[in-house]
Amino acid sequence: MKKNINQINKEATITVVLYIFYFCWWYYFAYIYKWNNNDFVFGLPSWFFYSCVLGLVVINFLVFIAVKLFFKDIDLD
Structure with missing residues (x-):
């Protein structure tokens, strides 16, 4: 169970970092x-x-690339 939680946290962190990168990219080119x-x-x-x-x-x-390299199928039971 602990291994699943670590994987879920890693995937969530990668997702948030990618979203922040996309927002910064968009904001920079649109406004700055x-x-x-x-x-x-x-x-x-x-x-x-x-x-x-x-x-x-x-x-x-x-x-x-992130999904292929870092995301894994895990059992949620």
Whole structure:
């Protein structure tokens, strides 16, 4: 049982760290990074592309890697 609790805590910590990273990424590119108003990427404003589109791709890749490397199937009984 103790081993399951340690695994659950590790997975929860990884999940929270990834969420905080994603929020910081999104906030930085949406509000802090200074863009030229005429910058567009694939027809989208640069701030939107980097904060929402690229950020989503990056976090999906990181979550995939985290699940493959650190998450394990455990019996909850």
